[in-house]
Amino acid sequence: MQRILRAAARQGAANGLERVQMHEVAKESGVAIATLYRYFPSKMHLFTAVMQSQIQRMESAVADVDPTADPVATVTELLLNATRQMLKTPLLTHAMMVSNNAALHATHADANLTHASFSALLLRAAGLSDPSPRDEQLGRLIEQSWYGVITAALNQRNPIEQVEDDIRVSCELLLAAWSRS
C-alpha cells in the first residue's frame, strides 16, 4: 500500500492529475493493475488516499509538540511547514485538493474523514484536549482560511513571502483566543 501511495505522489508531483495513468502507478509500485483498482477504483480515490497519508504524517509530528509552547505559534508553524511542503509540489497539491473535493461531492466517507482529521489535528497541536464548540469553530475557520490561502497561492501564484505572511496574520487574528502570551 505504501509503495502505491509513494508512486502516486511521485507521478502526481511530476505530471499532475490529468496526466497520471493508473497503469503507470501500478507499474512503478510493482502491483497488478487489477490489484491497484481493487484498492483505488479511480484516480480520485488514489489521490484522496495520498492526502490522508500526508495528514497522518503530520499527526506524528504533532505528537512531538512542546506542551508549554504557545498554541498559536504551534499551529502557525505547523501550517507554514505544511504550506512550504505543498507548494514545493504544486501539481500534487492540486491533484490532492481536486480529488478530495470530488470525493466529497460523491459523498465518499473517506473524504469527510480528511476534514475531520485535519481539524482534530489542529486542535491537538494547540493542546486543546477538550475543545469547546467555540474552539471547534476556530479550528474550522483556520482550516477554511488556510484552504483559501493555499488555493490562491496555487492559482494566482502569489509570492511565497505574501503567502506566509497571510498565514501568520490569519492565525494571529483568528486564534487570538488561544494565545497564552
Place this chain on the structure above:
Amino acid sequence: MQRILRAAARQGAANGLERVQMHEVAKESGVAIATLYRYFPSKMHLFTAVMQSQIQRMESAVADVDPTADPVATVTELLLNATRQMLKTPLLTHAMMVSNNAALHATHADANLTHASFSALLLRAAGLSDPSPRDEQLGRLIEQSWYGVITAALNQRNPIEQVEDDIRVSCELLLAAWSRS
C-alpha cells in the same frame, strides 16, 4: 452578450459545468454557435465571464452602501447576501469557481481580474477609499477565508446556519481593525 451570460447561468444552475453544452447555450441565447465561440472559446471562458458579471452586479449594490454604517457590518452583510445567493444555485457556483481557477491556471488575464475586482469591492464597501497595505492584506484575507467557507459549504454540505455563523465570526475577527464601534 447579456443574453448569452443569462442562458449560461440558467443552464449552469440546472445542469452543472460538465453537462452544459455550448450549442445549447447558443440556442437558448439566440446566437450562432460560431458567434458564441468567438466571444467565449470554451466553457471555462464562459463561466469566468458569468462570475465577472455577478461581481459587477454586486458592485452596483456597493454604490448604495450607507457611508455612516460600520464597515465590518457592511462587509459581513455583503458576504452573507452573496453566500445565500450562491448556495441557492450550488451547481452554478461550482461551475464558476472551477472555471475561474482553471482560467487562472491557464493565466488568463480575465481571471486575475476577478480577484482584483472582488478585493477592491470589499475595500470600497468598507469605505476605505485610500487603503493601506495592511487594509489590502485584510481584504485579501477575508476574500480567501470566505472562499474556504464557500468551498466547504459546497463540498461538505455544511448546514447554512453554521456557514453564516462562520462568515460572521471570520469578519469579526479578521476585520476588527476596521470596526468603528
